[in-house]
Amino acid sequence: MITSQQNQIHTTISELFEDSKYDKLKIMKSAAKSVFRAMQPLDFKNAYLSISKEQGEDLVKLITDNKLKNSVEFGTSFGISTLFLAQGVIETGGHIITTELIESKAKKAIENFERAGVSELIEVRVGDAMETLKNHDKPIDLLLLDGWKDLYLPLFQMLEPNFHSHTIIYVDNADMKETKTFLETIGENSTYQLQPKFNGKVVLITIKK
Numbered sequence: 001m002i003t004s005q006q007n008q009i010h011t012t013i014s015e016l017f018e019d020s021k022y023d024k025l026k027i028m029k030s031a032a033k034s035v036f037r038a039m040q041p042l043d044f045k046n047a048y049l050s051i052s053k054e055q056g057e058d059l060v061k062l063i064t065d066n067k068l069k070n071s072v073e074f075g076t077s078f079g080i081s082t083l084f085l086a087q088g089v090i091e092t093g094g095h096i097i098t099t100e101l102i103e104s105k106a107k108k109a110i111e112n113f114e115r116a117g118v119s120e121l122i123e124v125r126v127g128d129a130m131e132t133l134k135n136h137d138k139p140i141d142l143l144l145l146d147g148w149k150d151l152y153l154p155l156f157q158m159l160e161p162n163f164h165s166h167t168i169i170y171v172d173n174a175d176m177k178e179t180k181t182f183l184e185t186i187g188e189n190s191t192y193q194l195q196p197k198f199n200g201k202v203v204l205i206t207i208k209k
């Protein structure tokens with residue numbers, strides 16, 4: 001049963017990666033439009049901006065190796081990373097809360113989760129993560145940060161009461177300027193340890209034992 005479900009997820013992920021090959025062009029067009037102002041999520045309403053296949057496979061391993069169940073994701077986009085999370089939590093008996101600001105993206109992601117047969121594992125919250133996750137009061141085993149970088153710190157601080165000794169925070173785009181500032185702040189806190197991966201594109205934050 002799990003195998004056929006895994007195949008269905010795998011097929012959907014492959015189709016989405018195929019569709020995402022036009023992302024570079026879309027990103028360039030959006031960047032050109034926003035020369036005179038900071039780029040905003042809406043500028044990328046048609047772009048996947050997804051994690052790589054290698055990162056996704058690594059996330060699945062991280063979940064299964066550490067038996068992570070309760071996952072929270074900031075930044076769903078069209079759902080590629082969420083589907084990798086689903087591949088992991090199917091094995092551990094867990095589930096996912098994911099949140100996306102742009103309604104049309106969330107809608108498409110929900111369709112993709114249905115197509116992959118994993119809707120029952122995923123709760124999609126549409127809106128600003130600072131609102132949709134505001135009253136979260138359940139233990140978080142895995143937090144995936146992959147939304148707008150200026151929110152990494154406030155969101156981390158807001159969700160911190162839900163962390164426990166085995167929580168893993170997966171920080172994507174760790175090499176971006178704003179993320180580096182966030183990581184410097186977290187690095188000053190003796191509670192946490194930071195482990196770079198993928199040549200610094202990703203950093204894992206864990207609780208010091």
Ligand SMILES: C[S@@+](CC[C@H](N)C(=O)[O-])C[C@H]1O[C@@H](n2cnc3c(N)ncnc32)[C@H](O)[C@@H]1O
Binds near residue numbers: 049051077102129
């Ligand atoms: C890098 S993309 C996420 C890619 C996705 N995790 C993947 O790998 O397939 C970032 C997403 O975060 C969303 N986002 C930006 N600000 C947000 C906010 N305040 N709350 C929720 N989502 C937000 C953007 O609309 C965008 O779709």
